[in-house]
Amino acid sequence: MDIIQVVDAVLPAVRYGGTERVVWALARELVRAGHRVTFLARAGSVCDFAEVVVRDDRPLAE
Numbered sequence: 001m002d003i004i005q006v007v008d009a010v011l012p013a014v015r016y017g018g019t020e021r022v023v024w025a026l027a028r029e030l031v032r033a034g035h036r037v038t039f040l041a042r043a044g045s046v047c048d049f050a051e052v053v054v055r056d057d058r059p060l061a062e
Contacts, residue, residue, distance in 0.1 A: 003030055004038045011045040011052070 005023055013020035027037045027050050037050040045052045 001035045002038070003027075003035050004040055006055075007039055007041040007045075008055075009045075010042045011039055011047060 005027055007020065007023055009017070009020045011020060012024055027039065027047075030037050031049050039045060039047060039050055039052045040055055041052055042057070043054045045054070
């Protein structure tokens, strides 16, 4: 199964990052179970077990 996780943060969490750590652990286990995971996350995010697509945080045109 292909799964995308949308995260409003930079991954992996450098400091506390409670929610980010839960999302990271969930993605790691999904990959171990044979799924393909993609993160849609903020610029600066990196991951060695899943693809990272950087969010476009520009405001929408009016």
